[in-house]
Amino acid sequence: MTLPPHVEPASPQLPVVELNEITRIFGKRSILESVSLRVEQGELFGLLGPSGSGKTTLIKVITGIDRADRGTVRMLGTPMPQLRMLQRFGYMAQSDALYSELTAKQNLLFFASLYGLSGARRKKRIEESMAVVDLLDHLDKPVSAYSGGMRRRLSLAIALLHEPALLVLDEPTVGIDPVLRQSIWKELLAMRSRGTTIILTTHVMDEADKCDRLGLIRDGRLTAIDTPEALKAKTGSTSIEDAFIVLGGGVRA
Amino acid sequence: MRIRALAIRIIRQFVRDKRTLALLFLAPLLILTLMKLVFNGQAVEPQIGTLNMPPQLVDRLEQAGAAIITFREAADAASAIANGSLDAVLTLDAGKPAIQLEGSDPAMNKTVLMLLQRTLQEASPNVQAAVSYLHGSEEMTSFDSFGPVLVGFFSFFFVFMLAGVSFLRERTSGTLERLLATPIRRYEVVAGYLSGFGLFTLLQAALIAWFAIDILGLYMDGSIWLVLLINLLLSLTALTLGTLLSSYAGSEFQIIQFIPLVVVPQVFFSGLFSLEAMTPWLQKLSYAMPLYYGADAMRSIMLRGAGWGSIQTDVYVLLGFSTVFALLNVAALRKHRAI
Numbered sequence: 399m400t401l402p403p404h405v406e407p408a409s410p411q412l413p414v415v416e417l418n419e420i421t422r423i424f425g426k427r428s429i430l431e432s433v434s435l436r437v438e439q440g441e442l443f444g445l446l447g448p449s450g451s452g453k454t455t456l457i458k459v460i461t462g463i464d465r466a467d468r469g470t471v472r473m474l475g476t477p478m479p480q481l482r483m484l485q486r487f488g489y490m491a492q493s494d495a496l497y498s499e500l501t502a503k504q505n506l507l508f509f510a511s512l513y514g515l516s517g518a519r520r521k522k523r524i525e526e527s528m529a530v531v532d533l534l535d536h537l538d539k540p541v542s543a544y545s546g547g548m549r550r551r552l553s554l555a556i557a558l559l560h561e562p563a564l565l566v567l568d569e570p571t572v573g574i575d576p577v578l579r580q581s582i583w584k585e586l587l588a589m590r591s592r593g594t595t596i597i598l599t600t601h602v603m604d605e606a607d608k609c610d611r612l613g614l615i616r617d618g619r620l621t622a623i624d625t626p627e628a629l630k631a632k633t634g635s636t637s638i639e640d641a642f643i644v645l646g647g648g649v650r651a
Numbered sequence: 652m653r654i655r656a657l658a659i660r661i662i663r664q665f666v667r668d669k670r671t672l673a674l675l676f677l678a679p680l681l682i683l684t685l686m687k688l689v690f691n692g693q694a695v696e697p698q699i700g701t702l703n704m705p706p707q708l709v710d711r712l713e714q715a716g717a718a719i720i721t722f723r724e725a726a727d728a729a730s731a732i733a734n735g736s737l738d739a740v741l742t743l744d745a746g747k748p749a750i751q752l753e754g755s756d757p758a759m760n761k762t763v764l765m766l767l768q769r770t771l772q773e774a775s776p777n778v779q780a781a782v783s784y785l786h787g788s789e790e791m792t793s794f795d796s797f798g799p800v801l802v803g804f805f806s807f808f809f810v811f812m813l814a815g816v817s818f819l820r821e822r823t824s825g826t827l828e829r830l831l832a833t834p835i836r837r838y839e840v841v842a843g844y845l846s847g848f849g850l851f852t853l854l855q856a857a858l859i860a861w862f863a864i865d866i867l868g869l870y871m872d873g874s875i876w877l878v879l880l881i882n883l884l885l886s887l888t889a890l891t892l893g894t895l896l897s898s899y900a901g902s903e904f905q906i907i908q909f910i911p912l913v914v915v916p917q918v919f920f921s922g923l924f925s926l927e928a929m930t931p932w933l934q935k936l937s938y939a940m941p942l943y944y945g946a947d948a949m950r951s952i953m954l955r956g957a958g959w960g961s962i963q964t965d966v967y968v969l970l971g972f973s974t975v976f977a978l979l980n981v982a983a984l985r986k987h988r989a990i
Contacts, residue, residue, distance in 0.1 A: 463832055465989035479990045484834040495829030497660065499667045504660070511656030512833040540667075 412475050413438055414564050414595045415460055420469035422455055422618075429455045430466070430618045437597055442590045444609030445599040446642065452618040453599040454492060457568050460597065461489060473564075485513065487564040488557035492572065494549040498542040502533065502552055505541060506559065513560035527555040530585055547578045554582065558589075565589065567598040571605065583608060603639040612638070614645055621645045653835050657843025658850070661817075665851060675813060675855055679805035680862050686801060687867050690794040697763045700728045702742040711770045712741075717763075739763045786955045787870065795870035799878075799949035800921050802863045806856050806882045807889040807942055808914060814848055814893030815906040822987075823902070831988040837981045841894070845977065848890050856882035873952035877962065881952065884969040885945040891976030892941070898983040917942035922950060944968045 415437040422430040429452045437443045445453050458464035459471060462479030471478040474486060496505055506524045510516075515523055528534045531551035541549065550570070557565060570586070571579045587608070590596055598609075606612050607626050614622045614629070622629060622645045626638055633644040665672060699717045701709055702725060713719050720737065722728040731737045732751065738759050740751045750767060752760050787795070821827045830840065860878050863869045871878075893906075896913065900906045920926065920937035923946075927934075937943040948965035951957035 461832060462990060463828070463988050479988075481834060481836065481990050484832065489829070489832040491825055491829050491832070493825035495825040497664060497826060499664050500660070504663055508656055508660045509833065512653050512830070512835050514652070514834075516652070 413472075414441070414474060415597065416472040417460065418470045418472075420456075420459055420466045420471065422452075422459060422464065423467050428618055430459065432469070433615075433618075433620050434469075435613055435620060435623055437595060440590065440593050440595055442586065442596045442608070442610045443598075444606050444612045445597070445615055446601065446603070446606045446612050446638070447599075447615035448601055451615045453601075453615055454568055455618075456615065457566060457597070457599060461487060461566055485560070486562060487566050488560065488562035490553050490557040490565075490567040490570055492568040494546075494553050496541045496549060496552060496556075499540065501538050501540050502528070502544070503537045505552065506537075506556060509556045510559050515560060523559050523561070527558040530558060531555045532581070547574050550574055551578075551582070554585070563594060565594055565596045565598075567596065569599055569601075571600070571602065579605075603637065603642070606638045614642055653839045654843045654846060657835075657840065658847035661844065661847025662850060664817075665847075671813060675809055675851060676858060679809055679855070679859050682805065683798075683801060683859070683863055683867060687794050687798075691792050695759070695762060697738045697759060697766060698736065699763065700731055700737045700740040702728050702740065704741055704743060704748075708748075708770065712766070715766050715770050717766055741767070786872065791870055796954065797923050798863060798867075798869040799953040800923055800946040802859055802869070802878075803882060803885050803945040803949045804918065804921060804942065806852075806859055806886045807917075807945065810848070810852050810855070810886045811889040811893040811914060812906070812910070814844075814890045815897040815900070815909070816903055817848075818844065818894040819897040819900055819903060819906060822897070827987060831984070837984040837988070840984060841977055841980045844894060845887070845890060849887065852886040852890060853883055856886050869953070871953050872956035874958070877952045877957075877959065878949065880966065881945055881948045881962070881969070884966060884973070885941065887973045888941040888945075888969055888976065891973045891980060895976045895980045895983060898980070898986065916940070921946040941969060941972045944972075 413436040415435075417433055417435050420430055420433040421428060433456060445456060447453050455464065459466050460473070460478075462471070462473070462483055465479055473480075473483050476483055497508070500508075503524065506527070507520070510520045510524060524537075525534065528537060531554050533548060533551055533555065536544070536548065541552065544552065550573070554567075554570065557567070565586075567586075571582055574582065583605070586596055586598075590610075600606060609626065611623065611625050612629060613620050622632075624632065629638065629641045629645070630636065633641040635641045635644060696716060696718045698720065699712060700720045700722050701712075702722045704721075709719055709721065720731070722731070722740075725742070728737070728740045728742075732740050732753055735753065738753050738756075742749050742751075748771070750763070752763060754760060782789075821830070831837075857879055860875065860882055864871045864875070864878075892913070896909050897906060900909065916936075917940045920940045921942045926937060944965040948957075948962040948969075951962055951965075
């Protein structure tokens with residue numbers, strides 16, 4: 399497969415994200431404990447865990463929005479946090495961080511400018527991103543008139559604006575109906591096949607099956623990292639859900 | 652470029668938010684107008700009862716603007732003042748004039764006493780002093796005297812509230828987190844907010860000053876440009892202070908809680924109440940209050956026609972406040988992003 403021109407050529411041996419013994423403590427409680435993982439080029443990597451398990455904190459540490467108390471984080475070989483690395487990934491937060499008074503186009507213009515896009519290229523990228531999420535006909539509507547699903551898709555479009563080689567998505571399909579969820583997954587898989595690395599969090603088990611590799615996270619610890627098939631085989635279970643319960647110790651905290 | 656993008660976004664949001672625009676631009680005008688109407692009412696006419704007074708003195712009192720009711724019996728006068736229909740009763744006690752005041756309204760007491768003093772002085776014109784004004788004039792009202800402070804205060808208050816609430820909304824809606832996941836620098840966030848809001852602040856400051864001077868006819872002896880400059884600096888201080896404090900508020904309600912803590916004390920030290928009458932250590936507190944410097948400069952310009960030379964300290968101090976608040980704001984954003 400040939401990479402499309404926008405994907406940054408990076409040496410294949412360099413992992414996109416590399417975490418080494420990450421610990422994050424809030425007050426006296428450690429939210430993350432000794433988390434180590436590598437995400438390779440072109441992978442669709444899923445972080446699976448119940449709410450409150452530390453997924454969002456891990457995402458923030460990976461992106462450099464938050465800083466780890468112990469351990470090292472590298473993105474494309476660069477130690478994090480690093481301001482210029484914020485340009486290298488597209489981010490979709492758990493909440494739809496949109497300005498609802500403004501139109502979709504005004505939201506896109508704003509974020510595109512923050513990523514340094516301007517002029518004809520900005521216009522082109524706005525149209526391309528909105529085409530990906532199938533919202534091109536709703537560009538001039540105020541976001542307050544958008545449905546929940548449309549907002550989620552607009553958030554995704556914003557993450558795609560600057561053609562990042564890495565997408566970091568925090569619960570991209572939460573609160574979305576099954577039809578729309580399928581269409582978002584279709585897009586994610588298409589982007590992966592174009593060479594984009596994707597890291598996402600989820601607590602929906604059947605979504606986990608679609609990832610190349612999974613990290614199971616429980617109470618701030620990574621209990622296992624492997625492909626969905628290997629996880630199922632290792633635990634002798636037929637579903638990711640069963641595998642998750644076996645690996646998590648079988649008891650819910 | 653990021654600063655510009657942020658400023659444009661804030662301006663667009665503002666333009667779509669008609670209610671906030673109205674609060675920013677119309678509310679201060681409405682309150683100033685009400686203030687003028689309340690404090691610039693008709694001159695009050697004290698009701699004075701007289702008992703056995705020489706007619707020429709009664710005439711002079713009437714000319715001076717008092718409503719006189721003549722009594723024959725002391726008991727009638729006493730019951731009239733007791734039921735509140737008189738403000739004072741003037742009698743002759745052993746050949747000397749004696750006055751009894753109704754006494755429940757200090758402003759009325761003063762009016763009666765001044766009127767009486769003037770009338771009695773006129774009886775012996777040779778000791779009357781010649782009156783001249785260094786600043787202001789005989790027609791200057793109390794609204795003229797504290798109007799400059801109010802003009803500054805309203806610029807400060809409304810901007811403080813709006814800046815605080817909108818920066819907070821950016822946080823609670825999750826857009827600040829999203830914003831900080833882009834390569835924007837923390838100072839660019841603060842600078843973008845300052846320039847986006849700054850535009851409306853500038854318009855508001857100009858509108859309030861123009862309205863107070865040209866429409867309400869506030870006494871004005873100095874340069875309108877200096878008034879605008881001070882007004883703008885006050886709004887800028889309010890803007891930086893409001894956004895800074897919103898970092899420490901969890902909800903819109905908590906922003907409102909800052910008003911009695913941060914805004915109301917400044918009013919006490921702004922010159923609306925005499926600072927000289929305060930305990931010395933309390934007076935020193937005023938040095939920590941931005942509104943004190945703003946109000947001091949506004950009064951100097953509008954009432955005493957002061958030029959750049961006598962207000963430049965105030966200008967520097969206000970600039971200093973804004974800079975410090977803005978820098979603290981940049982530092983406070985670290986709470987939301989590690990770099």
